Amino acid sequence: MPRLLLVDDEPSQLKALQRTLRGLCPDLHMDLALGGEEALTHLRARAHDAILADLRMPGMDGLTLLGQAARWQPLAVPMLLTGVADFATAQRALNETGIFRYLTKPWEPELLRAHVCAALAEFQHRVTQQTQAAAWQAEQGVLSPQELERLRLEREEPGLTHVEWADDGAVLMPALDAHLPSMPR
Template sequence: MNNRPPRILLVDDEPAVLSALARLLHRQLPAGPEVETFTSPRAALARAWEVPFALVVSDYRMAEMDGIAFLKEFAEIQPHALRLMLSGAADFDVLVSAVNAVGLHRYLIKPWDDEEVCSVLQGAYAEFGRQEADRQLALERQRQLGQLSPEEIERRRLEAEEPGITRVNWGPDGAIHLDD
């Protein structure tokens, strides 16, 4: 991984909610991770292809796409990021669907309690750090056992720093298609 602290991604189609959450996190985690906010789930997914995130917090009900669909697509891009949902929908079926479909780490209900949200996000951020350390130890152990080639180690390093960089979009004729 690079030396920058992992980021937190907040996605909600209500700008006021994003502003309130970002202010809360900057106040409670002043030396912590960078926080990026998006009102558009599609724009957030595009950003996920560019930089790694430790956590992603998504609203459930958004006009462009619902939170479960967004988190599902996000997980395909960055499978190691912890996924959380913040929603005014206290529907048990939504919660079960989110847990089953996207491996949800936590579900928070709006309106939120500032202390609870900060505690949950700090805990999730710490959990991401532990999981990342475990992944690095496993990778080093595989390298020591000769189970990974130097090329595979480098591919994984590049993918951790720039999600999607090692993926190739092949056309049906064998040509490589470049994204616009």
């Protein structure tokens, strides 16, 4: 089942994106996130095929979010949506995050739908390439059975095998509440 993460700091924009993309393909699930921090919570919780994030958001902008998303879900296809299109920002987005598409607001509904369909197809292509490369490496004896299993687990649950190490060799664990949304006081 394909899964798309939509990220914007404006609830009305998120709903408009959701309406535009509703019925795009069978079984498409859309997660909505109000800003970068909420998007990271979604990314840590489940795998996504593609991410469409607004560029200008308070706190964490879209480029920063997509850069962090690539660490957790390297196969997810990143796309950037912006109300202010300029060449320097587009170039930075391509160089820093390897975005798949740089889209502008307001969007043309059919064009947006076509770009999201292309991103979902690109995700399938990336998964197929990774699977074929791992199979070839296994045949050549380059990958151990353990490494093949790690790749399989990482495809199913991105970030599962991601470990951060301290300088002294200790495993760094995220705070227990790092994946929970903040609670109102």
